[in-house]
Amino acid sequence: MKNTALTHIHEGLGAKMLPFAGYNMPILYEGVNAEHETVRNAVGVFDVSHMGEFILSGPNALALIQKVTSNDASTLTIGRAQYSCLPNNDGGIVDDLIIYKMKEEQYLLVVNASNIDKDWDWISAHNDLGVEMKNLSDDYSLLAIQGPKAVEAMQSLSSIDLSAIAYYHFEVADFAGFPNVIISATGYTGSGGFEIYCKNDQVETIWNKVFEAGAAYGIKPIGLAARDTLRLEMGFCLYGNDINDTTSPLEAGLGWITKFNKEFTNSDNLKKQKEQGVTKKLVAFEMQERAVPRHDYEIVDSSGAIIGIVTSGTMSPSMNKGIGLGYVTTTNSAVDSDIYIRIRKNDVPAKVVKLPFYKK
Numbered sequence: 001m002k003n004t005a006l007t008h009i010h011e012g013l014g015a016k017m018l019p020f021a022g023y024n025m026p027i028l029y030e031g032v033n034a035e036h037e038t039v040r041n042a043v044g045v046f047d048v049s050h051m052g053e054f055i056l057s058g059p060n061a062l063a064l065i066q067k068v069t070s071n072d073a074s075t076l077t078i079g080r081a082q083y084s085c086l087p088n089n090d091g092g093i094v095d096d097l098i099i100y101k102m103k104e105e106q107y108l109l110v111v112n113a114s115n116i117d118k119d120w121d122w123i124s125a126h127n128d129l130g131v132e133m134k135n136l137s138d139d140y141s142l143l144a145i146q147g148p149k150a151v152e153a154m155q156s157l158s159s160i161d162l163s164a165i166a167y168y169h170f171e172v173a174d175f176a177g178f179p180n181v182i183i184s185a186t187g188y189t190g191s192g193g194f195e196i197y198c199k200n201d202q203v204e205t206i207w208n209k210v211f212e213a214g215a216a217y218g219i220k221p222i223g224l225a226a227r228d229t230l231r232l233e234m235g236f237c238l239y240g241n242d243i244n245d246t247t248s249p250l251e252a253g254l255g256w257i258t259k260f261n262k263e264f265t266n267s268d269n270l271k272k273q274k275e276q277g278v279t280k281k282l283v284a285f286e287m288q289e290r291a292v293p294r295h296d297y298e299i300v301d302s303s304g305a306i307i308g309i310v311t312s313g314t315m316s317p318s319m320n321k322g323i324g325l326g327y328v329t330t331t332n333s334a335v336d337s338d339i340y341i342r343i344r345k346n347d348v349p350a351k352v353v354k355l356p357f358y359k360k
Contacts, residue, residue: 022050233318
């Protein structure tokens with residue numbers, strides 16, 4: 001089990017620690033609902049240093065990225081980030097990731113913790129272009145400072161105007177006394193804020209300064225359990241639940257990051273799938289009675305026939321109702337369709353809705 005550079009801090013704060021993607025991670029501090037509300041209404045800090053970071057450099061770095069990812073990275077300019085995925089050869093997804101254009105001919109790829117080795121091997125296997133690849137995952141820490149008060153609370157820690165960093169843009173600047181920190185207006189919560197990439201030997205000082213600066217704004221540490229409820233209220237996919245090696249980006253509603261103006265892994269087959277239409281789709285649904293849908297619960301129609309499966313579900317802290325994502329047959333995927341979630345042999349009514357669940 002790996003630790004992050006902040007594991008001792010979380011333990012000292014009394015966090016409930018559990019194994020996650022091979023790391024000893026803080027799951028809870030004071031409770032999911034309270035932590036969730038902190039991020040929705042104020043500012044909270046996640047240690048997500050388990051995420052992976054690769055640097056791709058050289059004249060062919062973009063060509064390699066274009067070859068292995070579904071989105072069109074040629075549109076990136078320095079200081080911009082892009083959500084994308086790594087398609088496999090069988091119609092599924094190796095991983096989803098964020099690509100940052102750091103410099104001309106240099107890109108940062110941020111991948112899921114559970115897939116670091118798998119992604120590294122996959123990209124390396126396609127690197128016949130002489131691209132220099134560095135795996136910095138064990139050297140870098142990542143803090144997600146999220147919530148509507150994040151900009152105001154953190155402004156005293158940097159000389160740049162944090163409010164000027166647009167969504168999915170970033171700056172490499174001074175932060176909490178350190179130069180060359182990546183300050184990225186990204187996150188997994190839908191409540192605004194930043195992700196801060198720094199070296200492991202800097203992160204404890206940065207963590208302490210972040211909490212000093214945010215004290216007047218009600219800042220609190222947040223665990224991964226609330227990260228999950230926050231992302232689910234926005235309908236953001238979680239790898240291993242809503243997308244995996246067998247789900248295509250088109251089935252998952254990720255057609256918007258699947259660009260056919262270039263060739264990439266399995267693009268011909270995915271293009272055919274787009275033209276012919278998918279047979280199942282990832283949908284969002286709300287429970288119509290008080291009940292909590294869970295991963296792997298069956299989804300059925302009014303006659304009790306199985307039409308799909310729940311991939312993510314929770315009791316929404318913001319809305320106080322059961323919400324979920326799941327794959328259903330395309331005929332049952334339209335917004336306002338009535339579906340049923342099979343919970344302990346009871347078929348509980350639910351309705352297909354448009355994302356996001358949580359509207360500010």
